[in-house]
Amino acid sequence: MPKPSTRPVSQHCLDALALLGQLIREARLANALTTSDLAVRAGISRSLLQRIERGDPGCSIGAAFEAAVICGVPLFELDARLLSDRLGRQKEKMVLLPKSVRSVSRKVNDDF
Amino acid sequence: MPKPSTRPVSQHCLDALALLGQLIREARLANALTTSDLAVRAGISRSLLQRIERGDPGCSIGAAFEAAVICGVPLFELDARLLSDRLGRQKEKMVLLPKSVRSVSRKVNDDF
């Protein structure tokens, strides 16, 4: 028996997870899919899909996103057509950013 | 040594995961946070944060969302202020939906 997860999660994060779960459930019903149907299509178990719809933070993000994608829940308000384009533009932006950061105050001069 | 995950994940899903990871990384750098900094604030290990930024589908959704929230990546294009409101409205919508669905063709009459 696995111990229940003890990782602290902020309320805002729990809210976002709950919303995603509800959106998936709503989209599933709108497409007239049973939990079993969607689980099979997503390649996951029905019990895992139930936890995803409940907004369980312990689910793998791959499973949750797959379920969302299959029943048409837009991730980041982007549809499939725009996603790859945005990925490319994002990469270009990243090139302009520093590869790493340093602490602003790194050595205090206190020999006086 | 745990076997590598074998769950199939669609390309669209992988793209969405990669985008989220890049957005988190960009936001982290914009806030001048090291991977260690953000990991500590999110209550996760640095190695897990690295996987999240890489878009690994096996990460827990709670860990990924927490990291995103902390460095200000908007989930579902919603900020914290609007999220709880939308959660409420979503619940109201759900009440109007059927609680379960049935297969359309459920019994074929083939005794003739």
Next chain:
DNA sequence: TTTATATGGTTTATTAATAACTCAATTATT
């Protein structure tokens, strides 16, 4: 109302994620 199906909530064995560490390579600053 009856019947068949979907769902919610358990349990347990198996599988994979996670934390903590190490080390090499990059990167930013002086």
Next chain:
DNA sequence: AATAATTGAGTTATTAATAAACCATATAAA
């Protein structure tokens, strides 16, 4: 160019997620 810090990637022990049962309840259709 030298130095110090960040990052990337790999390893292993521990912990938790997942799949697959099961059953009770709720739900939709006849």
